[in-house]
Amino acid sequence: MESGFLAYVVHKHRATALYYDFRLEIGDVMPSWSVPKGPTLDPGVRRLAMPTGPHDLEYRKFEGNIEQGYGAGTVMIWDEGKYTPEIEIAKGTRKQVTSRDEAEEVASEGLRGGNLKFALFGKKLQGSFALVRTKGLGKTKEAWLLIKHRDDYCRSGYDARDYDFSAASNRNLAEIAEG
Numbered sequence: 001m002e003s004g005f006l007a008y009v010v011h012k013h014r015a016t017a018l019y020y021d022f023r024l025e026i027g028d029v030m031p032s033w034s035v036p037k038g039p040t041l042d043p044g045v046r047r048l049a050m051p052t053g054p055h056d057l058e059y060r061k062f063e064g065n066i067e068q069g070y071g072a073g074t075v076m077i078w079d080e081g082k083y084t085p086e087i088e089i090a091k092g093t094r095k096q097v098t099s100r101d102e103a104e105e106v107a108s109e110g111l112r113g114g115n116l117k118f119a120l121f122g123k124k125l126q127g128s129f130a131l132v133r134t135k136g137l138g139k140t141k142e143a144w145l146l147i148k149h150r151d152d153y154c155r156s157g158y159d160a161r162d163y164d165f166s167a168a169s170n171r172n173l174a175e176i177a178e179g
Contacts, residue, residue: 004081004084004096004097004098004102005082005083005084005100005103005121006024006025006026006083006084006085006098006100006104006107007024007030007032007057007060007079007080007081007082007083008022008023008024008025008080008081008082008083008120008122009023009030009060009062009077009079010022010023010035010038010039010077010078010079010080010122010124010125011023011062011063011075011076011077011078012075012076012078012160012164012173013055013073013074013076014073014074014077014173015066015072015073016073016178017036019034019035019036019038020034020035020036020037020038020039020078020160021033021034021035021052021104022034022035022049022131022146023055023059023060024083024107024118025060025083025117026055026104026107026108026111027059027104027108028057029054029055029056030054030055030056030057030059030110031044031051031052031053031054031111032051032052032053032055033049033050033051033052033131033144033146034048034049034050034051034052035047035048035049035050035146036048036050037160038078038131038159038160038161039079039125039146039148039160040148040158040159040160041126041127041148041153041154041155041158042148042154042155042156042157042158043140043147043148043149043150043154044156045148046146046147047145047146047147048144048145048146049131049144049145049146050142050143050144051141051142051144052089059146060077060080061077061168062075062077063075063076063077063166063168063169063176064176064179065176065177065179066125072121073176074176075176076166076172076173076176077166077167077168077169078124078160078163078166078167079122079124079125079167080122080123080167080168081120081121081122081123081125082121082122083118083119083120083121083122084096084097084098084118084119084121085097085103085106085107085110085116085117085118086106086117086118086119086128087106087117088117089164094117094128094149096119100144104165110131111133112149114122114133114144115130115131115132115133116130116131117129117130117149118130118131122124122167123167124160124163126153127148127149127151127152127153127154128148128149128151129146129148129149130145130146130147130149130175131145131146131147132144132145132146132147155159
């Protein structure tokens, strides 16, 4: 990727349930969060994002069927692109990181600290977002929220389910499942 930019992907995954896996390149892996209702461009909506563990960078290119075992089901590359971490310089004012080394450092710090701000440059998702760790829900030790910041890319009422086609192949889940 270009200097200052890191990769991201959102996989739409139909396993025992339908959910979206939001993955950001940080270091040599992609930490991942399951977002049951999918990401949104609506800044008035916060999406639950449950950590699922890191995935290999090459997995961002996977689209197809997982035949058996944990996660068996159909996987679509719902969105893909690049991102850059952001640094908050004043309340509500952020600047994008411009060097790859700084991007890696800022993303790692944000992940560890539970507050990662970033700008997405994807095929479906654009603009400024944050992943913020919460205290968890019920017995869940750790939960995050995926939040869209107010910017020129906001779209009230945006629902990921309205965009049921692959950013890589333009196929829907049924077409991908057929092979």
